[in-house]
Amino acid sequence: MRHVEEHDAEPKFRAIIGKGGARRGIRLESVYWDGLAWLLNGSRQSLGDVVDQAAGQMGENGNLASMLRVLAFRWMWRRLSLMENVYSVENLNALIQACPTPAIVLTRDKKIQFFNEPFMTMLKQKLVLGNIAQLSAGFRFVLDTQVDEALQSLSSRGKMITTGFTATCAGKQLTGQMNLAMAPSHQKQMVIGYVVRG
Template sequence: MLHVETEEAEPRFRAVIGKSGERRGIRLEGIYWEALQWLASATRGSLSDIVEKGAEQVPDNGNLASILRVLAVKSLWQRLNAVEAMSSMENLSALVQASPSPTIVLTREKKIQLFNEPFVAMLRQRLALSTTLQLSAGFRFAVDTQIEDAISNLEANRGKMLVTGFTASGNGKTVNGQINLALAPSHQKQMVMGYIVR
């Protein structure tokens, strides 16, 4: 459960002047003012623009503060839905399949979550595997950096990648190489994407 800070729940009074010069006195909790300010920035407008749009939607005997609260939550909800759609497992799978390089996604528990055809082709060639069934029997894949450490490192250095080694073994053969790790764009669980350098 999230913790609510005192200033987030404390009502604040603000006087907002619209483009027409009309002055509106509004009392909202701090968290709503922050959300409305974010909405104004996201739409390249101003707080007074948001208040004007809200005022246009107030029904008879309605309340502007209530409309502004709804606008704040609705805008954040829509943004959350858009971000979750972009960072869904389906979209992550599409990114992996679209990569021309051998690509995998590893979970925090060191399991391969996703992989693409170039990854399978590389293993077939370098481990002399004839079938996918042979790949699943006794196949092992490990990276030189602990996944927990890789995730911590990548979270601390957003926008960066981590270069490390990998070992793949199967069919009595072992292959070593270099893999570039990046945080997987997924909201469902923390994972890393690995791009194998040929």
């Protein structure tokens, strides 16, 4: 369970004016007011419009504050579901496969999660490999920058970083450079590496 900020649960009273000047006094926890404000960000609707809609959806003896909590939570839930779909590992793999240049995805524990055909072609050509079976026996891929350090740098600065890499297999070695970016994935932290020189 994530830590809840003390002010999140603090109830706040606000007077909201809807269409036709209808004034409603509503008491909600701060986190719900924040959620409703986020919901409306970039929208043409006002908070008064949302309150009017919520009032129209509840029954005669309904609780407007409860309806607004449900509305805020339901919107966040839908938004989260959409984002989790967009930032899935399946979509990340599709992103890598669509890249026309050599690209890979590395996990925090330095494992290759995904790679594309141009990356495989580069390895075959530069390491002079006859077939894919050679690559699976004793292949090593190492970045000059630790993946943990790269993830920390990328998450705090939101930038791309350039680092060197070394690929070795069957006594042959390939060195080069790649640009690293934070992989768009909600499931675990990973980096995308785009080879710029190999």
